Amino acid sequence: MAGRVATSFVGKTAQRWDKPAGAGPVTEADMAVNSLLESVLRNARPEYGWLSEETEDSEARLSNETVFIIDPIDGTRSFVEGSRTWAHSIGIAHRGQITAAAVYLPMRDRLYTAAQGRGAFLNGVPITVSGVTALDDAAVLATKPNMDPKFWPRGVPGFDRAHRPSLAYRLALVAEGRFDAMLTFRPSWEWDIAAGALIVTEAGGTCTDKAGRPLMFNNPHPTLNGVIAGGAALHGDVLGALDA
Known part of the structure; x- marks a missing residue:
């Protein structure tokens, strides 16, 4: 409708x-x-x-x-x-x-x-996240500003970067396994993330804020501290690459 x-x-x-x-x-x-x-x-x-x-x-x-x-x-x-x-x-x-x-x-x-x-x-039809575990081998949905070296103290990873304009669609594509991860480091509105976050986790993935903290919704100011989503091992690899 x-x-x-x-x-x-x-x-x-x-x-x-x-x-x-x-x-x-x-x-x-x-x-x-x-x-x-x-x-x-x-x-x-x-x-x-x-x-x-x-x-x-x-x-x-x-x-x-x-x-x-x-x-x-x-x-x-x-x-x-x-x-x-x-x-x-x-x-x-x-x-x-x-x-x-x-x-x-x-x-x-x-x-x-x-x-x-x-x-x-x-x-x-049931969907699951991909089995890719290494960030350098991954196809990641991310905007170009997220590749700024200031975010990557251990060096910018060599993953293949792609982009889709809808954050909800990016999360769904990760859940489907067509891409291995998605990330955004900007504050994100809850309405862009809410549905896609559950679809990722129910597809076997992990979805957190950019610091690795669980996502909580219906906040007084409805924003999240960025988002990282992917298979559990790959999600950990992203966090490791971001951690100074």
Whole structure:
């Protein structure tokens, strides 16, 4: 349903504007999907709190044990450019932990899902992270600024770097085993990470902040201290390379 709403807009001609403080673009499609999801999900679970990129945040959610964490369109720039690599990202957090998740790419017909303790799936088929264990042998999703030597006291690793604009999709690709790891050292909004983080862990991987600490959601300021995701051994190799 969300995919049909989003694809009813033409990315390059959809009305768009820039958020304050350089927070990036938003389009009428983002807002339409947000309205749809809020109506459907909150009517279904009125006792849940709500955190979405496109809804003004409220401290009221902090009093809810269970919260929807939503990015109506993750990768809005990609959507505007007419690319196919944007996604809907939906997570449910209970007492700070993600318990159910979906990442859907309507233009690629790819639906990634996970529920706590039940595994991860792509279009209903189980998925697992890759078995690569050495960082220099890995294919890693990361933006170019993450390769700055200041982050790598033991030297910049020789892994193959690639990029996708949607953080949720990057995490899903790691869960699927198409890439071995993903990392971002910038503060990351919870709605970009929530769903993908559970999909990675349910696919057998490890997903933490950039210091190796567990991810906690529904924070008063809904950001995380970067993200590192991959198979357990590879995740440890990344942390080792970052540790001065």
